[in-house]
Amino acid sequence: MGIAVDIKSVTKVFGSGPAALQAFGPADLAIEAGEFVSLLGPSGCGKSTLMLMIAGLLDRSAGDIEVNGEHVSAPRTDIGIMFQDNTLVPWRDVQGNIALQLELRGIDPDSRAGRIRELLRSVQLEGFEHRFPHELSGGMQQRAAFCQAMVHDPQTVLLDEPLGKLDAMTRESIRTDLQALWLQRRPTVVFVTHSIEEAVQLSSRICVITPRPGRIDRVIDIDLPWPRDMAVKRSAAFTNYVRDIQEIFHGFGVI
Amino acid sequence: MALASSERPGPGAERRPPATSPTAPASAAPQSRAKRSGAPGSFMAWLAQSWMLLAFFVFFFLFWEYAVKLFHIPQYILNPPSEIVANGWADIRRLVSYFCITGLEAVIGYVVAIVVAVPLGLAIAFSSILRRTIYPFFVSLEMTPKIAFAPLFISWLGFGLLPKIIIVFLVCFFPIVLNAILAFSSLSEELTRFCRSTGAGWFQVFLKVRLPAALPQCFVGFKYAALNATVGATIAEFIGSDQGLGFYIQITTGNMRPDLAFAGIFFLTFLGLLMFGAVTLAERFCIPWHISVRRKS
Numbered sequence: 001m002g003i004a005v006d007i008k009s010v011t012k013v014f015g016s017g018p019a020a021l022q023a024f025g026p027a028d029l030a031i032e033a034g035e036f037v038s039l040l041g042p043s044g045c046g047k048s049t050l051m052l053m054i055a056g057l058l059d060r061s062a063g064d065i066e067v068n069g070e071h072v073s074a075p076r077t078d079i080g081i082m083f084q085d086n087t088l089v090p091w092r093d094v095q096g097n098i099a100l101q102l103e104l105r106g107i108d109p110d111s112r113a114g115r116i117r118e119l120l121r122s123v124q125l126e127g128f129e130h131r132f133p134h135e136l137s138g139g140m141q142q143r144a145a146f147c148q149a150m151v152h153d154p155q156t157v158l159l160d161e162p163l164g165k166l167d168a169m170t171r172e173s174i175r176t177d178l179q180a181l182w183l184q185r186r187p188t189v190v191f192v193t194h195s196i197e198e199a200v201q202l203s204s205r206i207c208v209i210t211p212r213p214g215r216i217d218r219v220i221d222i223d224l225p226w227p228r229d230m231a232v233k234r235s236a237a238f239t240n241y242v243r244d245i246q247e248i249f250h251g252f253g254v255i
Numbered sequence: 256m257a258l259a260s261s262e263r264p265g266p267g268a269e270r271r272p273p274a275t276s277p278t279a280p281a282s283a284a285p286q287s288r289a290k291r292s293g294a295p296g297s298f299m300a301w302l303a304q305s306w307m308l309l310a311f312f313v314f315f316f317l318f319w320e321y322a323v324k325l326f327h328i329p330q331y332i333l334n335p336p337s338e339i340v341a342n343g344w345a346d347i348r349r350l351v352s353y354f355c356i357t358g359l360e361a362v363i364g365y366v367v368a369i370v371v372a373v374p375l376g377l378a379i380a381f382s383s384i385l386r387r388t389i390y391p392f393f394v395s396l397e398m399t400p401k402i403a404f405a406p407l408f409i410s411w412l413g414f415g416l417l418p419k420i421i422i423v424f425l426v427c428f429f430p431i432v433l434n435a436i437l438a439f440s441s442l443s444e445e446l447t448r449f450c451r452s453t454g455a456g457w458f459q460v461f462l463k464v465r466l467p468a469a470l471p472q473c474f475v476g477f478k479y480a481a482l483n484a485t486v487g488a489t490i491a492e493f494i495g496s497d498q499g500l501g502f503y504i505q506i507t508t509g510n511m512r513p514d515l516a517f518a519g520i521f522f523l524t525f526l527g528l529l530m531f532g533a534v535t536l537a538e539r540f541c542i543p544w545h546i547s548v549r550r551k552s
Contacts, residue, residue, distance in 0.1 A: 057448050077454035087449040091467045091544045103463060104455035132544055 002069070004156055004188040005031040005054055010063035012049050022213040024049045026063060029207060029216060033155070034186040038199035040245070041209030042254045047192045050214070051158050054190060055081055067156060077105070080154035080187070084164040086145035088133040094120070094144045095129040098151050105152055112151065119147040122184065123177045139170035146181060156188045163198065175201055179227055196249075200241045201228050208248055217248065334514040343518030349503070354522045357492065357500040360416060361484040361530065364423025368480060372428050373473065376435025393432060401425040402490050409495040419491040419499070426487035427480035434476025438469035471545045474538045481534045485527040500526075 011025035024046030031037050039047040052058035054065055056075040065072040067079070088097045098116050099109035109116070120126050123143040133141055142162055150157060162178075163171045179202055182189055193199050199206045200222055208217045222241060224232055232238055249255045302309075316336045322328075323335040330338070343350060379385040379393075405422045412418040442465055450460045492501025500519045507515035539548050 052448070055448075055452060057451060075448075075451040075454070077452060079452060081449060081452045083445040083448070085443065085445050087443075087445050089446070089464065089468065091542070100463065101453065104450060104453035104459060106455075134544070134546070134549070 002033050003030050003066075004033040004035070004068060005029075005190065006064075006066040007031075007050070007054070008064045008066075010050070010053060010065055011061045012046065012053060012058070013061040024214045027214075027216045029219070031188060031190065031205075033188050036182055036189045036191065036202055036204045038191045038193055038203040038206045039209055040193055040196065040199045040206050041214060042194060042211050042249070042252075044212050045209045046212065046214030047209050048160050051160050051190055051192050055079055055158055057081075076156075078154060078156065080149040080152065080157040082145055082149040082157075082159050082162050084161040086141055086162075087148065088141055088145055090133055093130045093132050094125060094136070094147075097133070097144060098147045101148050101151050107152065115153070116147070116151060119151060119181075122181055123147060123174075137170075139166055139174055142166060142174060143177065146178065150181065150187070153185065154187060156190070158190045158192075160192045161194070163193075163195075171195075171198065176227075176229075178202065183227060196242055196245045200224075200238060200245070201233060206245070208245065211252055211254055217252075220245070330514070331511040332513065334517070339514045339517045339521075342512075342514045343521070346515060346518065350500075350518060350522055353498060353500045353503050353519070354526060356416075356498050357485070357488050357523070358526050358529075360419040360491070360499065361423055361488040361526065363416075364420045364487065365427050365480060365484040365530070367420070368424045368427035368431055369477065371424075372431035372476075373435050376432045377439050379432075379436050380439035390436065393429065397429060397433065401429065402487065405487075405491050405494050409491070414495055414497060419488055419496065422491040423484050423487040426483040430479040430483065431473075431476040434472055434479070435469070438472030438476075439465065441472070442468055467542075470542050471547065474534070474542065474547075477534050478531065478538070481530045482527065484530060485523055489523060 007027060007029040009026045009028060011027075012023045014021045014023050027050070029037075039050060041047050049058065053060045054067065054072065054076075056067075056072045067076055088094075089100065092100060095116065098119070102109045102112055117126075120129060123146055125140065125143050125147070128136065128140065128144075133144070136144065145162065149159070163174055166174065175198060182202075191199070191202060203222050206220045206222060208220065209215065210217045220241070224235070224237060224241075228238075246255065320335040320337060323333055334342070375389075379390050402422070402425075404425060405418075408418040408421050412421070446464060446468070450464055455463075488499070489501040489504075492499040493505055496502045500523050504516045504519040504523075507513075507519065538545075542548055
């Protein structure tokens, strides 16, 4: 498999002159196609900044990023993107919100009706197609937002703390669905999080990012079987990964 | 392996069961809609909810009626409501024709204000040049009571309809334009980024995201301006006119006929209610999804 996202000496500086703030980098990272890579670090370390730079939604100050072999110089339209605050609009129901992604891309939503149904089924939102966002719990809204981010079958999916505002139980349940979604089609996923356990459960690789200015401290391969169910999470190997990463952040003075 | 099946039954804490079976989701919508809008027989429900308000109104007018008689208030100061109704009815043709004139001034000025202010607000929200020039100018004009211009417009343009319409326009224009600017410039960062990532053109994004997202804040301006419109028309008529409810109230007060002045005030109140009600109805129709509308129904 080829390299899906290639990050070369990327740096982000906000402001200029003596007030300039080094927000991120320099960092190098190559993400293989079909990988699930987590950017794991404390708040304010610049992991979301890196994600926005990959999406072409934020200019980098130095370095280069290639997505699917193409130099990123404008917003990438071949990606799916999702944020902590979801992009569901209140005037459309669940189905309409998913269709919005397609309509903005000039695709007839009717031609993808089967795919929309399939996505809704895999996040357990069948029967909720005609509910409006305000009629859904926070967790269900994020499930719908996953469908919205993936309905155009992007090769690359960027997720910026999509479970950040949910309670612990809901997070657990949605992680399972997210993993199932990823295993279905195997897009390349860049997942921003500050939850160690979440990163270990979902990722094939974890990028540990230092506190500000964020740099990639190390990249850890997570060698656990898929899907990572309760049995895997109870295993000693899983616990060891979590503990090792906790040690790293303890070393940073973060926890 | 059994990941999906082993964890699925768990998360009931977060997931509510669908109100209808997943196979018949269509039946859910009409049900909830019927609950929202008034079905027949909802009058009784409304009565059950609002009887205290009705009782208060009845009490208020009864108190007025008998207080005037009890304290022997002379009729050139204040009349009881029964006399206001009787004397107003005797002069109903004039009242209705003046109502139409004032209503015409208020509605035309208001509609023109919307037609001009919304596109201008949109332009200011998206043009950095306009935002640095016209916008601060408008904000500083906010401090000026627009009604203070009324005598000037009357002296410039005379007694006809036009100066009144311009004054109504002025008092409606500013709340609409300032709210429209706010409305069109406050799309969330996430939605802006989402739209950019789709590669959609400006017009598509405007039509499908920016415009509907801006409507609730626009309606804040529309409602505020609807309240201003009758105030503007009335004061414009006070200053210089030979017809309309403002003129009527001024003349009847001068003739020591507070009963007829009150009749005029009731008609003005009715005009205000009518305009505000129309805007509220339009709001319900345009943004039924918005929380300000949902809470009321």
